[in-house]
Amino acid sequence: MTTSELVDDPELRCTLSAVEATQLFLERIESEQPRLNAMITITPEFALTEARRVDRARVAGRPLSLDGMPIVIKDNVDVAGVPTTVGSRLFAGRMATADAEVVRRLRAAGAVILGKANMHELAFGGTSRNETFGHVLNPAAPGRIPGGSSGGSGAAVAADLCVAAIGTDTGGSVRLPASLCGVSGLRPTFGAVSNGGVQPVSRSLDTVGPLARSVEDVYAVLGAIVGFDPDDPSSVDGHVDLAAPVSVDGLRIGIVDLLLDASDPAVAACVREAADVFRELGATLTHVELPGTTEAIDVCGRVIKAEALAVYGDDLSSRPELFEKGTRRRLSLAATSSASDLAHLHAELRRWAETVHVAFANVHLLLLPTIPVDAPAAEDADTVETTAALVPYTHLLSLALIPSLSIPCGFSAGEAPVGAMLAARAWHDGLVHRAGAAFQSVTDWHRRRY
DSSP states (O other): OOOOHHHHOOHHTTOOHHHHHHHHHHHHHHHHHHHOOOEEEOOOOHHHHHHHHHHHHHHOOOOOOTTTTTEETTTTTTTTTTTTTTTTGGGGGGSSSOHHHHHHHHHTEEEEEEEOOOSSSGGOOSOOOOOOTOOOTTTTTTTTTSSSSSSHHHHHHTTTSSSEEEEEEEETTTTHHHHHHHHHEOOOOSSBBOOOOOTTTTTTTTEEEESSSSHHHHHHHHHHHBSSSTTTTTTTOOOOOOOOOOOOOEEEEOHHHHHHSSHHHHHHHHHHHHHHHHHHTTTTEEEETTTTTHHHHHHHHHHHHHHEEEEEHHHHHHGGGGSSSSHHHHHEEEEEEEHHHHHHHHHHHHHHHHHHHHHHOOOOOEEEESSSSOOOSSOOOHHHHHHHOOHHHHHHHHTTEEEEEEEEEOTTTOOEEEEEEEEETTOOOOHHHHHHHHHHHHHOOOGOOO
16 A cells, blocks of 8 residues: 555545554655655654554544544744754744744644645745755656645655645645645635734734645645634634535636736636536636736735844844855845835735635636646745746735645646646635535546656
8 A cells, every 4th residue: 555545545544443554655655755855854753653543543432533644744833852943044043942833733633733734935036945944856757846835744745655735824834845846735715814923024924724635635634724713813713614525516606817818828727627518517607807916915024024124123133144045135125125115015915815705706806826837946946036927816815814725737838737726715725625525526636756
């Protein structure tokens, strides 16, 4: 039995004990880690201890909801007793003393944590080319970047090192690697999942999100981690309804022609084919206008850079040698921002959220490319320029604070995976699940191995 078979077949997972499944995935990590460099820390003893706990719950007739699901955690999320490096020399020697809230909830639900995933330094870039811990290889397109900042999480899922992974998404850092690695990745409604115990980048936009091959596994993880956290200032006491039927029959899906026309032709063709699948499944497609996209993309980038500089500005001034060159360059782009500038940007954020809310007046969902360009080559990928090329469309939805899901839908002219992004109004994460799962019930892009 292989980890690929276990990933693709949830029923098959039930035929193994949690310990047996964990051992298979640990063996897979040991085999593939030298090639992929998807992990920073591997925790076999910790994982097997958790697996034994899950098995005891099964024997006692109290199976847990995730029931031993092997999961990898991005290395900016605390796991007690394990280093949290944030992919940077800046945090060398830092040891987490408590679980992040999402990790606590995952463990309570019976997840088995296999280790910590590699990432772009400080979760502040889209390439996952990391000078300190080594570059992450894209299993789906080895000559292309895996995306970032959750590149190790995306690579681990794509290489079947785990069933699911936890990433973080500020301007696209879950959805970008999901798209480029050919897997599924969700940015939930802002505030729906706790950021407690997660190293911040932009407090106005940071969001924890799951990646997996299948939308169903993505939402199984979301069901375990979603919910209000009174100890997290960014947490919102809202309700996410995840019990949606797997169907798009009767749903209206909006297509933003302006964004498709501005995308690489092969990328746009894949997304248009995905739209045709939704039409065949019973959805109605309609065209939607989104005025002000250029300005919104710029505002999102400026918010992220300004708030990241607020987090790291003192260290950048006193210990610049601990930052990678690309990180220093991106942070320096916000060096002239003032408090009044940031207040203006936050006002623009609210205006854009209202613009997108209006766009949903006549549609249930939006469909657009996750990334408008073909996957960039890994060699010499520049942090600033490459990240800027990847993020325009994910920035639009991040700034609106709404749920968006990247699902694989084909291949580019360069034979790299292409992602389509589904988005819904805030707190309608279940609608995105409904559509994504329906798409995957009749397509197999998410099961492709490379």
